[in-house]
Amino acid sequence: MLARERLREDGAAVAERLGQRGADPAQVRRWVELDEGWRRAVQQAEELKHRRNEASKQIGQAKARGEDAAAEIAAVGELKRGIEKLDDETATLHAEMLTIEQSLPNLAHDSVPVGADEAANREESRVGEPPRFDFQAQAHWDLGPALGILDFERGAKLAGARFTTYLGLGARLERALASWMLDLHTEEHGYLEVLPPLLVNEDSMFGSGQLPKFAQDAFRVEGHGHYLIPTSEVPLANLHRDEVIEEDRLPLRYTSWTPCFRAEAGSYGKDVRGLIRQHQFQKVELVQYAHPDHSYEALEEMRSHAERVLQLLELPYRVVCLSTGDMGFAAAKTYDLEVWLPGQDAYREISSVSNCEAFQARRANLKFRPADGGRPRFVHTLNGSGLAVGRTLIALLENYQQADGSVTVPEVLRPYLGGVDRIG
């Protein structure tokens, strides 16, 4: 959520900037209107409550003296009706304000390119050379089944479209990748490994921004009110919900390897083949709670942590700064890492690293107490994939494929695969 003071004092500018993100500027204007009415009503209601409280005090004292207070009690009845009416009014106005606030996306950072969609994204850098094959490169959806390590038909049989079953070295490679990534982030990048609940409550989904607006994207467990996490960003960003962190503990860095579940509503016909877009996939996630003054340094740092994974795997990739129109709801600035996929002859997203500034912190009430003893302030939260494991496996299969259909295993992973250096 955005800061209310921001909407109040700078409504016109906010409306314009949110318009660049595809939000409806009229919503902001409506909010400003509601806010004026709400504050007026709150003021009146509080005035009446003050009078009621005073009168009640008088009544109490009169009764203590043994006097009859029937007349005073009758007079308070009048106030009560006024309070009730004003309370109803404020509640109605406030409810609509909340609906709007909760549906407004974050404001983009000044350095973000302005544009309607991914066409306006800005390429920041390219690292590594796409491999040249002297044979016809295959896509992972051909390589995997041929090697007997991915089974799309049986995934579909067991669960339906967008589900896959991994077998043998496929399953093991996925596990090895995740395990290696976690070790890298915990041992070299300073993250604390977390194994969180995979089902979370509504408050958690609200805190990180999935609810209420994107309910259709999530799987909800019927009869329990729990949601399957769409990313471990959700539990990690809610870890300190309603807490005040001492400043000297910042930044807090967490990493987690979990399955992620996404309904993929509205993605019909997109990436229907292969592992790219699944209802269930695994991801190693990075989350930081940073001091507001240092969150953009933290963003660059976190991006480098994700890049490191690709560099060590020697996978070619590029870095893209998402435009205002392509960014996610909670983000103020996002870098996507896109890995080269020879089977598709294209760069595809394998990691997304964002600074949400105080957007999630306001929703989840994440604060820190300044070292100078001042009042608690909102932290900045950052999240990034480090990396999407399934997509990393795709990238390995496609980039490391050989003419005979086998796949070599990158050096760094071999210890995690019991020394196996080739699949197939």
Added chain:
RNA sequence: GGAGAGGUGACCGAGUGGCCGAAGGUGCACGAUUGGAAAUCGUGUGUAGGGCUAAACACUCUACCGUGGGUUCGAAUCCCACCCUCUCCGCCA
């Protein structure tokens, strides 16, 4: 799932209708004391929202004692529902 106990400020803990935003203690901050420290003494120490203000934790009002409703002139305190924690039983990886 069954039975019981309990949820109060950073923490412990008192409080069964008004004088309670909340005793007392611990912690923390500042001050006194000291050569310095400990001990001791004093003062202060919640969050959110509104108003006022150039701005402000300066002032003022409102709300908050697990959550949401209700009763009452008045609720931490009474009533209802729900959530969570703990203990025992059952079940179970």
